[in-house]
Amino acid sequence: MVLVGGGHAMLPSLQAARQWTDAGHEVTLVNPGRFLYYSGMVPEYLGGVYREEDVRIDLQALCATANVRFVEARAAALDAKRQRVQAGGTWLPYDLAALDIGAVPPGRPQTALPTKPLHGLQALAASVQAVLHDARTTRHLVMVGAGAAGVELTLNLSARLHRAGKASQMKLTLVDQADRVLPRFPVGASRYAARMLRQRGVRLHLGTTVSPPRPDEGALRVALSGAAEDLVVDDVVWATGATAPPLLQDSGLPCTANGFVRVDPQLQVHGHPAVFAAGDCAKVEGYADLARIGVHAVKQGPVLRDNITHALHERKDTARKTFRPYPVAPLILSTGTPRGLWIAGPLWIAGTPMLRLKHYVDRSWIQSYQPSDTPARGLDLWDARAPLPKALPSAVQHAPVSA
Ligand SMILES: Cc1cc2nc3c(=O)[nH]c(=O)nc-3n(C[C@H](O)[C@H](O)[C@H](O)COP(=O)(O)OP(=O)(O)OC[C@H]3O[C@@H](n4cnc5c(N)ncnc54)[C@H](O)[C@@H]3O)c2cc1C
Structure with a gap:
């Protein structure tokens, strides 16, 4: 079995994998990094509330405990017809595969830091450290996207800089094409967050679009719609939501028009009983408007685990588990x-x-x-x-x- 992506939804499977390997199954996890950063705690890690080791999960250690082979690589391709995954320069054949590769921010240029996967934010953590530890370092950060992730990150960063007396050393600019922050949430919550951001000196550019950052003598140059002059900044973070990773569309697996792999509520890919998918990368049949949030990925985790076990044991006597999202996900x-x-x-x-x-x-x-x-x-x-x-x-x- 090949597990592709050690995301939030994959964790219960990794914990249960010992019973699969003990039964003689060979299990491999392919993931580009050793650690999974827990999205619920990452903003407060950047805000100085948690340490790095508090907010990450050691996938390699989980694999070692379960006798799962860990391949530290990004899966470059999946060939559903020939049942194999390309990673680390080789093809890994599978009888059963499970995908949990998350999502990526739409339209992210190479010059901007991604919020997903979350380890992409380590470069931002390094920028903040540089400001905190050197009185001569100054930075200007542009956060593109004032949804939940962009706002929570900016609130935490701005508070940390203020607490440390470093607000003047790191300028923060938050940009969104919507005319308010948290545009999908209640207006009152949006006003509350905007007031806090303004009080901390964060520059808000709403109803504004951003050009892809262009490298310029060690800095980045970005054009904001309606502004006469470009901004010259040090870091741009792309927090624009979630789109499908390109791997899926080229795999031969059935995908939605925007590239998410189609699964039934048992998390099995349509027409491919040997492939499961969960978390942000999957589109669960019957739930058109399901937000791509960790709450749903976490709830899918035990369903994925139990249905993999069911498939491995080829059990006909028990029913497979069905994913049912929370009616409201606070x-x-x-x-x-x-x-x-x-x-x-x-x-x-x-x-x-x-x-x-x-x-x-x-x-x-x-x-x-x-x-x-x-x-x-x-x-x-x-x-x-x-x-x-x-x-x-x-x-x-x-x-x-x-x-
Ligand atoms: C800053 C921030 C804060 C957030 N806060 C919340 C919150 O408070 N509550 C909430 O519900 N949601 C939150 N979210 C959303 C949440 O992070 C995601 O919905 C959740 O992480 C999705 O989990 P997942 O299991 O789909 O995959 P992820 O946890 O995203 O993991 C995907 C894994 O797959 C790996 N991977 C990617 N591509 C490949 C590949 N080609 N080959 C192999 N491995 C690959 C990645 O490295 C990663 O380890 C937040 C998001 C951000 C950016």
Whole structure:
């Protein structure tokens, strides 16, 4: 079996893989990096609330525990007809494959940093470190996209710079073609976030489009629509949402018009019983408007695991599991303050209990994928240092709050 992409939805399968390898199955994971960064905690990692090791999951270690071969490479191609995946310069044949390769920000030029996969943000972390540790370093960052990811990242970065007295050393500019930040969320939440951003000196350019950044003498030059002059900046982050990775369309697997692989609610690819897909890269039949968010990827994880087990055992006596999304998937955005911004459909509320709940759920979720000798520590600035209780109420463990 070849597992392609160690994303949020793949984690339960990796944890269960020991039973598959013990039964004699050969399992390989192909993933371009050793670590998976947990999206729920990455903005606060950049905001200085968590350390890097608090927010990442060691895929290689999970593989070692389960006797799974780890190939640290990007799958370059998948040939569904011949049942093989190309990675690391060779073709890996499979009897069964599972895909969880996430999504990529649409239209991202090579000169801009991606928000997906999340390890792409490491270069941004390095920029922030340079400013924090050197009084002479100045940077100008442009965040393209004022959706949940772009806003949460900018809120956390701006708060960190202010706390450290470094706001004047790092200019932050947030651009979106929509006329308000968080355009898909309630207007009140949007105003709340915009006010915080402005108070921290973030320049908002709304109703504005951005040209692809052009390298210019060690910097980047970007043109904003309606502006007389280009901006000359140091980093551009592309947080424009989610589009399908190109690998899928060339694979011979059935895809939607915009390139996502089509699966049934059991996460099996249409017409290809040997291939499963989950998370952002998959389009689940029957759910036209399902947002590409970690909450759904995380919920698909156990379904993927159980249906792979079912397929490996060729069991006819038990039914396969079916993915059913949460009717409403609330999000909690961290703001760089002790207050979290909780949003569910048309409702929103900001407050300290929201951030505490987010910390609690995030830390308990990631703890379940970290080695047992790694204490789940957050350098929590907001008085949430207390260790997690040993057992969490199951309703809290599975709350669809953040991923
Ligand atoms: C800054 C930010 C904050 C977010 N916050 C939230 C939040 O609070 N709540 C929420 O619900 N959602 C959030 N999201 C969205 C969330 O990150 C995604 O929906 C989620 O990560 C999708 O998980 P996944 O399992 O589909 O794949 P991912 O977790 O994205 O993982 C995909 C994996 O596949 C690997 N991969 C990619 N291409 C290949 C290839 N060709 N070959 C092999 N491996 C490959 C990648 O390296 C990665 O390890 C956030 C996103 C961002 C950018």
